[in-house]
Amino acid sequence: xxxxxxxxLSYMEKERGIDxxxxxxxxxxxxDSASRKSMGPVRNLRIDMDRKxxxxxxxxxxxxxxxxxxxxxxxxxxxAKKIKSDVKIGDDIEIEVTPKNFGRVAAQAAKQAIIQKxxxxxxxxVYEEFKDRIGEIVSGTxxxxxxxxxILDLGRGEGIITSKERVPTEEYQVGDRIRxxxxxxxxxxxxxSVLLSRTHPDFIRNLFKIEVSEIAEGIVEIKAIAREPGFxxxxxxxxxxxxxxxxxxxxxxxxxxxKNIVRELSGEKIDIVRWSDDIKTYVANALSPAKLLKVYFxxxxxxxxxxxxxxxxxxxAIGKRGQxxxxxxxxxxxxxxxQKDGQDVSFSEKVAKAVQNLASVPGIGAEYAEKLVNAGFxxxxxxxxxxxxxxxxxSGLDESTVTAIFDxxxxxxxxxxx
Numbered sequence: 001x002x003x004x005x006x007x008x009l010s011y012m013e014k015e016r017g018i019d020x021x022x023x024x025x026x027x028x029x030x031x032d033s034a035s036r037k038s039m040g041p042v043r044n045l046r047i048d049m050d051r052k053x054x055x056x057x058x059x060x061x062x063x064x065x066x067x068x069x070x071x072x073x074x075x076x077x078x079x080a081k082k083i084k085s086d087v088k089i090g091d092d093i094e095i096e097v098t099p100k101n102f103g104r105v106a107a108q109a110a111k112q113a114i115i116q117k118x119x120x121x122x123x124x125x126v127y128e129e130f131k132d133r134i135g136e137i138v139s140g141t142x143x144x145x146x147x148x149x150x151i152l153d154l155g156r157g158e159g160i161i162t163s164k165e166r167v168p169t170e171e172y173q174v175g176d177r178i179r180x181x182x183x184x185x186x187x188x189x190x191x192x193s194v195l196l197s198r199t200h201p202d203f204i205r206n207l208f209k210i211e212v213s214e215i216a217e218g219i220v221e222i223k224a225i226a227r228e229p230g231f232x233x234x235x236x237x238x239x240x241x242x243x244x245x246x247x248x249x250x251x252x253x254x255x256x257x258x259k260n261i262v263r264e265l266s267g268e269k270i271d272i273v274r275w276s277d278d279i280k281t282y283v284a285n286a287l288s289p290a291k292l293l294k295v296y297f298x299x300x301x302x303x304x305x306x307x308x309x310x311x312x313x314x315x316x317a318i319g320k321r322g323q324x325x326x327x328x329x330x331x332x333x334x335x336x337x338x339q340k341d342g343q344d345v346s347f348s349e350k351v352a353k354a355v356q357n358l359a360s361v362p363g364i365g366a367e368y369a370e371k372l373v374n375a376g377f378x379x380x381x382x383x384x385x386x387x388x389x390x391x392x393x394x395s396g397l398d399e400s401t402v403t404a405i406f407d408x409x410x411x412x413x414x415x416x417x418x
Contacts, residue, residue: 005110012114027049027113031056058097062080075095134184142173161197167230170198181202204227205235208261211252211260219239246275273285287328290309295307307338307339308339309340312382320390351378358378368397
């Protein structure tokens, strides 16, 4: 066994970086525990391993007696003097008690000790590797799924994306390579596991920091993030250099910067909003592309901002399933109340005008325009800001027709920046 054990210890020391002496001590401890079970009760059992030959020997304490008929934990004076010449009757002396089957017991115990040491060393390495990297984005390969949790191979450790930290709209396969943010280390140095997230708002923040050099350098700052993972994110940005446009810096040339991030997020839409310390301006920016008639506050209702739009802009301001106003409220940290202009007495005329405007778009026509307006889609912008399935459900038109309408609207309207 010794030659094999020598090879294993050398490999563990060189390749895994595990201290040789610590491994030897672990083996001694494991053999000690195993020996106590196989040898029965003995006094002060001690296992000693020769550091060069790796030979294992067992020692115990015995009392020196005058008789040659020594019992358990006893040794005759004659035998004791062979070990220690000046020993006397009644003295305690350490004697070797290595059993005949000790090699088999020791080999099994050594194997278990090395396995445990490897596991512990891997956990220690994970802790040392990631303890100072909380918040960083790392890449990993999907190794397996544990129910709805994802296990990632991070190279020098394993990471876990729990179901709570998964984006609900994303689907993965074993072998896919994905990025995630280090959320925390679960457990201590003795049992560390790396918890990862793709849903945390700071995942978006760090993606922008990687993609946008002005953010990494501190020229542009992300002031707030509101996110519904897998669907839409709003970020508010400000520039600390008047020569740098914060929105333009984040969008990038031909939208390449934000498109790279959208691609990483599997198509999640991103609205980049110019931050302002004037809450009215900030609200108007955050609810874009909807145009607001009025923004005001009521002293009797703190932490709420009231917004008034005309009828044409109401559905655009609210957004699909209330998403636009909901994310704006998260971004601002205020409650938002959106109302249609009460002075809009010519509402029916505006509806008729909306039908007329949509009907004039090539590819839509009067029949479809009326159905769209009645369903709340009053403008080309409103159609493009909505989902094809939602338009089909609310208007009663089939999806192929709505797709054609969507294409017709896109043809006459400049692309809405994500």
